Amino acid sequence: MCDIAVTTTSQQAEATDFESRLVRALNESGLLLLTSIGHRTGLLEALAGQSPLTSPALAERSGLQERYVREWLGGMVAAEVVETDPESASYWLPDERAELLTDRGPVNLAVYAQFIPLLGSVEDDVVRCFHEGGGVPYSRYPRFQEVMASDSGQTVLPALFDAILPLAPGLIERLESGIRVLDCACGRGRALLAMAERFPSSRFVGYDLCEEAIGWAREQAERTGLTNLSFEVRDLSDFDVTATPGAFELVTTFDGIHDQAQPRRLLAGIHRTLVADGVYLVQDIHASSHHHLDRQHPLGAMLYAVSLSHCMTVSLAQGGEGLGTMWGRERALAYLEEAGFHDIRVHQLEHDIQNDYFVCRP
Ligand SMILES: C[S@@+](CC[C@H](N)C(=O)[O-])C[C@H]1O[C@@H](n2cnc3c(N)ncnc32)[C@H](O)[C@@H]1O
Structure with a gap:
């Protein structure tokens, strides 16, 4: 009986881990779609190296529709890639992340995100x-x-x-x-x-x-x-x-x-x-x-x-x-x-x- 109880507990732990992993995977797949869009629209490049920008300012700088830009920013903040200050309603991309998501660094990982929507x-x-x-x-x-x-x-x-x-x-x-x-x-x-x-x-x-x-x-x-x-x-x-x-x-x-x-x-x-x-x-x-x-x-x-x-x-x-x-x-x-x-x-x-x-x- 004791053995069965132990097995059941470890199986439950494994199931919980697996469930967490799947939830994480769902969330990260959302990040990849947002990253691909950010790459193709030029939003990631437009944010890189800039001081904080409001959504209308970023939309204007990128020549894009503000409502879409704002929704994208919301997703990138939720994904903890873009940072925001609620007081000034402004957004920025920290340099160490910009290095990996734009042409500023040796490898632009946003390029690979495009494969997800493409495929x-x-x-x-x-x-x-x-x-x-x-x-x-x-x-x-x-x-x-x-x-x-x-x-x-x-x-x-x-x-x-x-x-x-x-x-x-x-x-x-x-x-x-x-x-x-x-x-x-x-x-x-x-x-x-x-x-x-x-x-x-x-x-x-x-x-x-x-x-x-x-x-x-x-x-x-x-x-x-x-x-x-x-x-x-x-x-x-x-x-x-x-x-x-x-x-x-x-x-x-x-x-x-x-x-x-x-x-x-x-x-x-x-x-x-x-x-x-x-x-x-x-x-x-x-x-x-x-x-x-x-x-x-x-x-x-x-x-x-x-x-x-x-x-x-x-x-x-x-x-x-x-x-x-x-x-x-x-x-x-x-x-x-x-x-x-x-x-x-x-x-x-x-x-x-x-x-x-x-x-x-x-
Ligand atoms: C994965 S891509 C690599 C392209 C390129 N070498 C590069 O690194 O960007 C594979 C290439 O194989 C080509 N290919 C596939 N089947 C082929 C075939 N039967 N004859 C000639 N090229 C073919 C495709 O058009 C495609 O450009």
Whole structure:
């Protein structure tokens, strides 16, 4: 009897903890929606570094409707992000929070909050797929490329020259002296644009399925007057047979394998298109390939949600494998070996808890 009573008490405690956790999660999800809106409307930037502002003053400064601004401020005060003085009806964003929620600090976490509403917008489609199969096509995510480019603008761009490219010894020197570089699934091509500017003697090519992203990249290249790079709309599902053999000294993919329709065929094509002493540099999601080992993953639940609502389903929509965001390091290594890579080194970089970096040689 005594044992049963003890068990019951601990079960009750666990239930109470779990209930509190769910209530917290509900509340924090509200904060993410408010943060995304604050980022997109410019309210967070408008508050950063300012002395206290009233709601009408903030609305005027931001060119926004005051009633909406006031409601947003109420939510951000309730979330204990924005501070308020009831006497003067004024609001401010403390500097240490502004550092994390605007472009003032090294990482703007408000950028990532956008994924919640972006992915939530296709929930009906995803639920339908649970019943009927198939997937949700890229066309259902009008803001995906924009949000993705600001995500990789934080994980790739700031670390590209000092941390990512140096993972392959001698690569910077080769880029300086002039090599041919391909970025597969380049999205808006910001990594290529940065490299093309930095290494004028090298030539750069970007392929991606998405016309909007390639259009944006081309416009940017034209605007900056760069002539050593080009972008092409290209479906990489048959790259194993369409890739030109021995055409590049360096191939990169940034978050570009796990949502492909045919990741194995793309990897085989990358192997085929590299010269014998070439380098393939891969950034892809840090995870194990096992559910039970991802319990302690700092972003595990979030990244599985991203997978269901985007990465896995866009691949299935192309009739693809549906590998998913959390395919994990073990499976990545197996796929890379199967594609023909022999010398594979895996790295984690301090600035990026979300990704692994693989340096592979044919
Ligand atoms: C997660 S995004 C990464 C984009 C970019 N590398 C970055 O870091 O911002 C994955 C990219 O894969 C592209 N993609 C998906 N399926 C593709 C396919 N079959 N062929 C070529 N690109 C594809 C998408 O259009 C998207 O731009």
